[in-house]
Amino acid sequence: MKGFRAILRKEAIQMARDEGTLRFAIAVPIFQLCLFGVIDTNVKHVPTVVYDQSRTVESRSLIRDFENTATFDVKRFARSRAEMREEIVAGRVATAIEIPPDYADRRARGVPADVLVMIDGSDANTSGQALSAANGVALSHSIEELLARTGGEDLPLRVFPQILFNPDSRSANLLIPGLVAILLTFSGTVLAAFSIVKERERGTLEQLMVTPVSPVGLVLGKLIPYLALGFLQLIAVLAIMTTVFRVPIHGNIFLLLGLSVAYLFALICMALVVSASAATQIEAMQRAQAFLLPSIMLSGYVFPLSSLPEWLRVVAQVLPATHFIAISRGIIIRGAGFADLWPHVAALLIISALLVLASTRAFRKTLA
Amino acid sequence: MNSSPSEFGIEVRGVSRDFGPVRALHDVSLSVRRGEIYGLLGPNGSGKSTLIRILCGILAPTAGSALVDGLPVPGESEAVRQRIGYVPQRFSLYHDLTVDENLAFFAEIYGLRGARKRERQEWAIALAHLEPYRQRLAAHLSGGWKQRLALAASLMHEPRVLFLDEPTAGIDPVARRELWNLLFELAGKGVTLVVTTHYMDEAERCGTVGYLYLSRMLVSGRPAELLRLPDVTPRGMRRYEAECAAGAAAVMGSARGLAYVEDVTIFGNALHLLVDGAPEPARIARDLEAAASAPVQVRPIDPSLEDVFVRLTKLASQAEAEPAGAAR
């Protein structure tokens, strides 16, 4: 631990003086937070074109029912099927509804009436939600008629769904707890790795090596300020999340803060591995990318873990971000406690231990 | 100071160092008395920095042994670190810290605290005359001041041995002279110094100089001794300086062509000639004038340190080339 305090003080001064790093550490989280706070992946108001050949009270009532789902937003009317198709190809609308000329007539006679719904399949999320909304409209119309005809009062089977914790299915509630994990990788891994590589690149490491500073003192003194920076970022992001975007923390915030230290520690260990073998900041950045990309793509932040193939799910388990996202979503959204989350905490500690082992071996080589 | 067991601050015995297939140092030996300045010279890539790194304990020798302040490196590197200072070839302090902060940092790294730390800091500031620049970022210092700061930082813990790797490269002559005055002051206090340089005037001021060439120590000794080495001006040869009104370059070619001229070097406006046999200076002047069609003055001179190194380098590369397949 020799030299630890001197290194810590020096590093803190340098960090405070490095406006670029600080701006990066503050501006990036706020920007991303705002972006993810306003994004909503729930599909609403899909622009729609209607080709109404019936032009009756019944057909207009059907169009209204489509609009009332809030999924469809009738933007224009067409005069042929070809024109509808054209509107979709041009990207002006994403769905089209064609009502046949005999619609009102068939309804009146009680024969099935066919309504054509065309959906732009180029966005799977939009088309999927539009499809189920269209089916919903047809189903509820049909059931109403059938019930009226048979004189029955009730459906034979009813489901009462109840969505826990995030009743409005707001995307922000899911995205921001994941975003916290990703943001911390930048200061925890990239900035921290840079601070070590810079010493090598500028030759200051050579000067330090002739002083009595111990390798442990050097590494801890350099990395602890970044741990502190990451922690401050975490607190800032959580504060903005709860006050501005009104995402409530259902669990214990102190548990979240405590467990995030385990995560930050794992990230800092990753920084050690990244910096151990890199001679320049560019090399370090390339190495960090190899860690950052999977952390963003495979941790459950962008795609749900259940959508990954089996072998990628195994990869996901060795990424610290996977476990911290599980922890932060657990605490923030579901109000989970330590008893529920300890396997993830254990995983973070094991990952950290392995990283420390790997980095001390690499560091010995470069200091030899 | 003289109570130490050895009169030598540094002793190097047969040190070699390989980087993969590259032999950076080959069987180098030297010793430096306490309080002496040892000047290490040699062309780029001859192994000067490698030798200093080995003595600082940050590079292990492939073969051989070395004692620094009586302690073996790399064996006792930890203890040695408290006793040595090192100014690397590249400026290696923190650009984004001020002069004061850099000095405080190095004081703390060496375990100095409180009043003692402040006292050393003031001493270093005074020694290097850094007072007006205390609050300035190191990045904003000019080359000469950067070197003074680097020197000051390396002295915070009062090292008994100091290594400086090309401390005067790229700084102006006044700053160079002032830096050397500081080095003499330190040597006067019993500090042992090893300084690498390319400047002959600096080499002449060292107690002992060593010349590394192709990883080997070609020659080592007091400057005055080196000037009298028999290889430098072999029996029967003489040294002359030829000054030509039309400039040295005008007669360089024809001087090379003269049968009795063994070696030619340009020195400012003049040529330094190593001449075989005993042609009169007047004859040399006539021969050169014929080629330059301008008046030439020739007078006998003593060899300079540069002549010594040029001559020894030439002999060494001839020796290298002649015995075919000489293993290295």
Ligand SMILES: Nc1ncnc2c1ncn2[C@@H]1O[C@H](COP(=O)(O)OP(=O)(O)O)[C@@H](O)[C@H]1O
């Ligand atoms: N870390 C290293 N790895 C590989 N080769 C090196 C290393 N350091 C020095 N060398 C090689 O060793 C030789 C001597 O280098 P150096 O000691 O820096 O010379 P000098 O300081 O006299 O210019 C050079 O050929 C150089 O390329």
Ligand SMILES: [Mg+2]
């Ligand atoms: Mg060098």
